[in-house]
Each structure stands twice: as structure tokens, then as C-alpha cells.
Amino acid sequence: MSHFLDGLAQRARETPSAVALRWFGGRDGARVREELTFADLAGRVERTAAALRAQGLERGDRVLFSIRPRPEGVVLCLAVLRAGGAVVFVDPGSTPELFAARLAAARPRWAATEALLYAASSGPLRRVARSRGLLLPDYGRLPVRHLYSGSWLPGVPRGARRVARLADGVAGTGSGDADLDAVALVVFTSGTTSDPKAVVHTARTLGGMLDLFRQVGDLRPGQRAHTDQMFLGLPAVLAGGTWEIPARTPRDAPEAFARGVAGADSSFLVPADVTALLDVLEARGGAAVGPAVLAVGAAPVTPALLARGRRVLPGTRWLAVYGATEILPAAVTDADEKLAAAAEGDLVGRPLDGIGVRIDPPAAEPGGEPGPEPGDGAAVGELVLTGPSLMAGYLADLDAGRPPATEHRTGDLARQDAAGRIVLVGRTRDMIIRGTVNIYPGLFEPRLRELPGVADAVLVGVPQPDGDERVVLVVTAEGRGVADGAERVRTGTPLVRSVTERLAGVLDHGALPDVVVEATHVPLAGRSRKPDRRLLVDWVTPVAGTVRA
Missing domain, CATH: 3.40.50.12780 (ANL, N-terminal domain)
Known part of the structure; x- marks a missing residue:
């Protein structure tokens, strides 16, 4: 990431008045709420980094970060890295137990949080958040130093510093030479309360990431990148373009x-x-x-x-x-x-x-x-x-x-x-084992999705008492699934009969399913929104049957 910050400083020298960040807002989302030139952005990052150091942020300090993409959040994120700290992204919407486990694993010394999130987790909006199923952790009680984004709201803890005011009257640089291999970013991806799984990136690997994304977008000076995703927005800025942040x-x-x-x-x-x-x-x-x-x-x-x-x-x-x-x-x-x-x-x-x-x-x-x-x-x-x-x-x-x-x-x-x-x-x-044959669903599912009337197709294996698996093909219909109010999966529907008649023409014999069912939909799971094969197995087990051991 120091690679990015060096590049930003160079852009600030070469094209100081060009727009680096543009943030939209208003009721219709079409009004430009804030613009930062390259000179503005580079200067605010440096001043904010210097202010963080003056406030006591030390090299290696981890900062719990819960601020949506907007100029204030982008500046703070870059300033934390410039000052030698590490940004820790933790989903506040996870269960309280999992949040606590991730917090214990990350051991942050600081929290950077939107004022609204403080209010929703510990202030007057807490009851409203709970009524909508959001069991937010009490951010205001976290034993850390607090920074808040936006205007003050009830629930923001006493002593919290407002991000927008951090750099007021501060001059100078935020840090000395950067340690390219120190922890810079922590992202929790999965895991349990007993073993939270977090990915760690350094300034060096983040710089590599930005360079690779520049290959993806073929980014050049003067271009507009309209996205809320930082990993395209920052490469666009590095290339001399404008990152437009939607409201x-x-x-x-x-x-x-x-x-x-x-x-x-x-x-x-x-x-x-x-x-x-x-x-x-x-x-x-x-x-x-x-x-x-x-x-x-x-x-x-x-x-x-x-x-x-x-x-x-x-x-x-x-x-x-x-x-x-x-x-x-x-x-x-x-x-x-x-x-x-x-x-x-x-x-x-x-x-x-x-x-x-x-x-x-x-x-x-x-x-x-x-x-x-x-x-x-x-x-x-x-x-x-x-x-x-x-x-x-x-x-x-x-x-x-x-x-x-x-x-x-x-x-x-x-x-x-x-x-x-x-x-x-x-x-x-995902591999299914039936007899002596290993079946890889991904080899065959694309072909099955091409069959007439099929919107989606997933192969799953239903475990049998003898250690074998029965192969079940789950299909959904184009346009609509099984009629409302019906079971999640059904056999013998017109789509099932049509698909069954065509299977021999698209599948190897060893991969032919034992049972074909039609589902209302294919359930998805995880951040990647992939098919939830485990849940599908639960759905189809009653109709798949078992083979006696």
C-alpha cells in the first residue's frame, strides 16, 4: 500500500487539481456531495496520519474498521496504513458470539465506526435494530480508542474523536519508512467461534493486488471508475483517473x-x-x-x-x-x-x-x-x-x-x-463417490443447465449407510419454480420427466443420477453465495431413499 501512497503523492505533484474522488448523494443519488482533488486527497491522508500518530496510534496497532466507502472513510483507511497501523474488517452483522471471537483474535487497540452504528448498537436505535434482526455488538463499550465518522449521535462514547476533525491544524508527515511486510489489512472470511479465520495482507501484497487490478480494468489517466469497491477505485486513482463513489x-x-x-x-x-x-x-x-x-x-x-x-x-x-x-x-x-x-x-x-x-x-x-x-x-x-x-x-x-x-x-x-x-x-x-467412480459435479452441471426449461442444475450426493452415495440431480425451472405452497422438492414433474429423457445424451454413464427432482430454488450460502449443497442434501434425502448396507 505504500506503493499506492507514493503513487498518490506523485499524482498530486503532476496533476494537483484533477479530481481523484467524487462522492454522490442526495435523495436521487445524483448530486455530487464532495470532491477531492489529488492534492486534497494526498494532503488529507498525510495530515490525518500525522494526527493519528499524535493521538497515540503506534506501528502495528490494529484498527477495527466499520465505515462505508466515502471520502472520509477512504482518507482514514489510507491514513491508518500511512501511520503504520493495520485495518481490520469485521462484519458487525455476524452473531454476537462470532463477533466477540473475531475481536479476541484481532486484538484491536482502536475502532473506527460510523456514528449511526454506535447509535444502533448502544443508543436509542438499538431496539429498532433488534426488531429488524440485527443483534449488533455494543461498539461503545469496546475497550479501545474510538474514532467516529459523521455527525455526533447518542451512543458515541465519551472521548471519541471525530474523523473529519482529526487533521484540523495538523501539519507534517504521518510516518517514516514503511515496513512493507508488516500487517496492513485483516479480513475475516469464515471460521467458527473457536477458530475464527482471518486473511492477513501486508503493504507489499496490497500493492501487488492494486497492480493486478490495473491489468483487469486497463485503467488510464482521466477515466471514471464508478464503484463502491475499493479494489477498483484505488487502482483507478493510482492510474490518474477519478474514483466515483455511489451514494x-x-x-x-x-x-x-x-x-x-x-x-x-x-x-x-x-x-x-x-x-x-x-x-x-x-x-x-x-x-x-x-x-x-x-x-x-x-x-x-x-x-x-x-x-x-x-x-x-x-x-x-x-x-x-x-x-x-x-x-x-x-x-x-x-x-x-x-x-x-x-x-x-x-x-x-x-x-x-x-x-x-x-x-x-x-x-x-x-x-x-x-x-x-x-x-x-x-x-x-x-x-x-x-x-x-x-x-x-x-x-x-x-x-x-x-x-x-x-x-x-x-x-x-x-x-x-x-x-x-x-x-x-x-x-x-463437492466430489461425489458412487461405487468406484468419482463424480465431479462441476464437470457436468454446465451441460445440465443448457437443457430446455432448466434455469439451474446442481448434483449432490446423499450419503448411504454403506459409505456410498446416491446421486441426486436438482433442477429449477426457467421463469418459475414449483408452485407456491408446494414442497421444496418434487419428483415426477413435467420438467423432471423432460430432463430425465435427455440425460443419456449429456452425461457420462458413470455420472447419471439415481434420482431427479425439481426444486423451488437453489439455496445459497456464505459470502460467495455459492449453492448450499449441504442444505440441498437435507432437502432431497427424504425422496432420494437409502440403500441397505
């Missing part, structure tokens, strides 16, 4: 986002936000205008979503970005390429420059039967990645003195085609 996310205010992103040079959205944007554009009718380039990532990007995107915004170049919190981004492909390869698996594209790829053969299964191979003979195995954006490691490991990470085992089963492109064929834990 709210596309899901919260799709009309406002649609107006703001129209005519932009680039944007980055998660799939759920893309759906919200396309919904409002289709509802308008007529021709729609989007950004020149729209990158989609942070969750699986389906061919169906890209096909819809091309239909609604044909003038936009659609990109699918693959990576993980541990190493992001890793590969990219465009809609045309991904759709053309849809029948062969989930194409995620060519590795970006600097990303190393290895395919490790899966461990031998009982009976010694190898996993399936696609038609081109490329080996299928676990995808292992290296590169400049590789995390330093997991927080618990690093705090315990273990060596830094040297690679990331993704848990994705993949192969590389003759052109070196990465094709995902499933997850290592």
Missing part, C-alpha cells in the same frame, strides 16, 4: 446507481449487484447505457448472468474476475469467451501476469479409481496459486509465529486448457 449500493438504490454508472469508463460489481442493476434497466425498457467495462467478481459469475448482461447492456464489455480473499485477482475472462466455453466447465480465464498456477492431482480414492478427465486430456486437480497479491497468511498462524504463506490452495478443482486458461470443474469437497 448507496446498487441493491439499495439501483436507480441512482444506474444513472451514475451510465457512461463511466469502468465499474466493479458483485453478482447480486449486477442483478439489481439489470432489473431496474429492464424495467425501464428501451436502450440502456452502462459503463464501457463492467467487471464482475467476489462470487461465482455464471454464464446466464453474463448473457443477460450482454442483452441489457450490449455496449458494455463484461468481464468475469476470479480470485479469493487470499489472492485477488488471479484470472479474468470476458463474456464472449466464457459463454463460448460454458459446456466444458466454468472458465475463469487466463492467469494475470505474475500469477503462478499449479494443478495438484487429488489424493487417491479408495479403490484407486482416478478422477474423470475432460475430452482434451488435461489433468483435473486442486488449483494452487501464487503471486504478488498472495496473503501473508492467516492471522492465527502469523500471531503464533508460523512462517508466511508461500501459496494458496484454493479448494477448487480445475484444469488448464491448451491455451493456459483455467477451467473450474468443482470444489474438492
Whole structure:
């Protein structure tokens, strides 16, 4: 990240009056609420960093960060890093027990929080938040130094410093030479209350991440990047462009986002936000205008979503970005390429420059039967990645003195085609074992989704008493699922009969399902919103039957 800060200082010298950040607001989300030039941004970061040091922030201090993207939050985040601290992102919406476990693992000395969150967690809005299912931790009682964003509200603890006033009257630099390998960012991704899992990045790996994202967007001076995602916004600034920050996310205010992103040079959205944007554009009718380039990532990007995107915004170049919190981004492909390869698996594209790829053969299964191979003979195995954006490691490991990470085992089963492109064929834990055959659902699900009338298709294995699995194909119908009020899954529906008749033509014999069912929908789980296969197994077990041991 010091790489970014050095680049920002250079931009401030070369184009001081050019706009680096533009934040939108107002009821319709179309009014520019604040603009910062490169000189303004660089100066505020330096002054805020110096103020944090004067307030007692020491190198290595971890700052719990709960401020939405906006100029004030961007400045503070960069200032913490400039002062030698580390930013810790923790979802306040997680259960109180999990939040407490993550807090204990991170051991922050500071908390940077929006005033509204203090009010909702410990002030007069606490009852309202609880009535909406938000069991927020009491931020005001956290035993840390407090910084708050926005105007003061009841619930903000006594002694908390307002972020916007930190740098008033402060001059000088925020720190000396940066330690490129010190902890700079901590992101909790999963784990339990007994073993929270947090990814750690350093200034060096964050710099690598920004450089890789510049490859994705082909960013250049003067361009507009309209997004609430920092990992496209900051590279746009580094390239000399303007990061336009929408007032709210596309899901919260799709009309406002649609107006703001129209005519932009680039944007980055998660799939759920893309759906919200396309919904409002289709509802308008007529021709729609989007950004020149729209990158989609942070969750699986389906061919169906890209096909819809091309239909609604044909003038936009659609990109699918693959990576993980541990190493992001890793590969990219465009809609045309991904759709053309849809029948062969989930194409995620060519590795970006600097990303190393290895395919490790899966461990031998009982009976010694190898996993399936696609038609081109490329080996299928676990995808292992290296590169400049590789995390330093997991927080618990690093705090315990273990060596830094040297690679990331993704848990994705993949192969590389003759052109070196990465094709995902499933997850290592998604493999179904029936008899002596290993079935990788990702090899076959793309073909099943192409069948007439099928919106989605998922293969799951239902464990049997003898250790075998029964293979169940779960399909959903285009346009609508099973009628409202019906069971979650049903057999014998018209769609089930139609699909069953065609299976022999699209599946290898060893992968033919024992049972086909139609579901109301495919449940999703986790931050990545992937199919919840465990829940599907629970749904289909009553109709899948069992085989006596």
C-alpha cells in the first residue's frame, strides 16, 4: 500500500487539481456531495496520519474498521496504513458470539465506526435494530480508542474523536519508512467461534493486488471508475483517473446507481449487484447505457448472468474476475469467451501476469479409481496459486509465529486448457463417490443447465449407510419454480420427466443420477453465495431413499 501512497503523492505533484474522488448523494443519488482533488486527497491522508500518530496510534496497532466507502472513510483507511497501523474488517452483522471471537483474535487497540452504528448498537436505535434482526455488538463499550465518522449521535462514547476533525491544524508527515511486510489489512472470511479465520495482507501484497487490478480494468489517466469497491477505485486513482463513489449500493438504490454508472469508463460489481442493476434497466425498457467495462467478481459469475448482461447492456464489455480473499485477482475472462466455453466447465480465464498456477492431482480414492478427465486430456486437480497479491497468511498462524504463506490452495478443482486458461470443474469437497467412480459435479452441471426449461442444475450426493452415495440431480425451472405452497422438492414433474429423457445424451454413464427432482430454488450460502449443497442434501434425502448396507 505504500506503493499506492507514493503513487498518490506523485499524482498530486503532476496533476494537483484533477479530481481523484467524487462522492454522490442526495435523495436521487445524483448530486455530487464532495470532491477531492489529488492534492486534497494526498494532503488529507498525510495530515490525518500525522494526527493519528499524535493521538497515540503506534506501528502495528490494529484498527477495527466499520465505515462505508466515502471520502472520509477512504482518507482514514489510507491514513491508518500511512501511520503504520493495520485495518481490520469485521462484519458487525455476524452473531454476537462470532463477533466477540473475531475481536479476541484481532486484538484491536482502536475502532473506527460510523456514528449511526454506535447509535444502533448502544443508543436509542438499538431496539429498532433488534426488531429488524440485527443483534449488533455494543461498539461503545469496546475497550479501545474510538474514532467516529459523521455527525455526533447518542451512543458515541465519551472521548471519541471525530474523523473529519482529526487533521484540523495538523501539519507534517504521518510516518517514516514503511515496513512493507508488516500487517496492513485483516479480513475475516469464515471460521467458527473457536477458530475464527482471518486473511492477513501486508503493504507489499496490497500493492501487488492494486497492480493486478490495473491489468483487469486497463485503467488510464482521466477515466471514471464508478464503484463502491475499493479494489477498483484505488487502482483507478493510482492510474490518474477519478474514483466515483455511489451514494448507496446498487441493491439499495439501483436507480441512482444506474444513472451514475451510465457512461463511466469502468465499474466493479458483485453478482447480486449486477442483478439489481439489470432489473431496474429492464424495467425501464428501451436502450440502456452502462459503463464501457463492467467487471464482475467476489462470487461465482455464471454464464446466464453474463448473457443477460450482454442483452441489457450490449455496449458494455463484461468481464468475469476470479480470485479469493487470499489472492485477488488471479484470472479474468470476458463474456464472449466464457459463454463460448460454458459446456466444458466454468472458465475463469487466463492467469494475470505474475500469477503462478499449479494443478495438484487429488489424493487417491479408495479403490484407486482416478478422477474423470475432460475430452482434451488435461489433468483435473486442486488449483494452487501464487503471486504478488498472495496473503501473508492467516492471522492465527502469523500471531503464533508460523512462517508466511508461500501459496494458496484454493479448494477448487480445475484444469488448464491448451491455451493456459483455467477451467473450474468443482470444489474438492463437492466430489461425489458412487461405487468406484468419482463424480465431479462441476464437470457436468454446465451441460445440465443448457437443457430446455432448466434455469439451474446442481448434483449432490446423499450419503448411504454403506459409505456410498446416491446421486441426486436438482433442477429449477426457467421463469418459475414449483408452485407456491408446494414442497421444496418434487419428483415426477413435467420438467423432471423432460430432463430425465435427455440425460443419456449429456452425461457420462458413470455420472447419471439415481434420482431427479425439481426444486423451488437453489439455496445459497456464505459470502460467495455459492449453492448450499449441504442444505440441498437435507432437502432431497427424504425422496432420494437409502440403500441397505
